[in-house]
Amino acid sequence: MSDKLRKFFSEGTTDEITKKLLGKLLVYNSPQGLMSGYITEAEAYLGAKDSAAHAYQGKRTPSNEALYGYPGTVYIYSIHSRLCLDIATQAKDTPEGILIRGIEPYQGIKWMERNRSKHGYNLTNGPGKLMQALGIEDKKMNLLEFGETDLDIKLDDGKIPEKIESSGRIGVSDRGKWTEKPYRFYVAGNPYVSKMAKRDMNLETYGWK
């Protein structure tokens, strides 16, 4: 529906889009109230050829169907009894996507603290954590598009990372060549990034320009 988002999520390669996504504002108009946060960490998954991806070798099941949708489709899946949030990239039927792994809370922090019974950077420095903070407990928004459900991404309203770092993707092991590929991107020094060591945090700027 949103041509702008569809264009953003289909222009360039998925790893390039992932880097551009850092600093953009993720908005959730929840039943509790408005919540939002700047994206600090995300991973690219490159579809059929990527041995670490859910759609490796064209695998297609009801649960990963969203990856095959239009660019900007919401992909919610469960793992280890948690939920994670993905965005489908590239043209329809090209099953690439981006996993959102961390956000820096901006609006609705009080609700997030209540939802997770935690505070500080433990609130949203991981994919399952940020879903719990937002209060998303089911897959009702799966297969919908960002901008036409209560989830949205604001492309015009964001921060610029001072420096983007990369690493291998978290939680994947023994997936051949693709296991170690540097498709995890994060804002250097931002505390709302999973496994960020305290001494590497920049608590002055949070890593933004």
Place this chain on the structure above:
DNA sequence: TACAAGATGCGCT
């Protein structure tokens, strides 16, 4: 602060 291990539930075979 770094690492190890258990919890936990659902989708796929």
Place this chain on the structure above:
DNA sequence: GCGCATCTTGTAC
């Protein structure tokens, strides 16, 4: 049944 794009807690340094 099994495996998993995770999280939390406990222990040792």
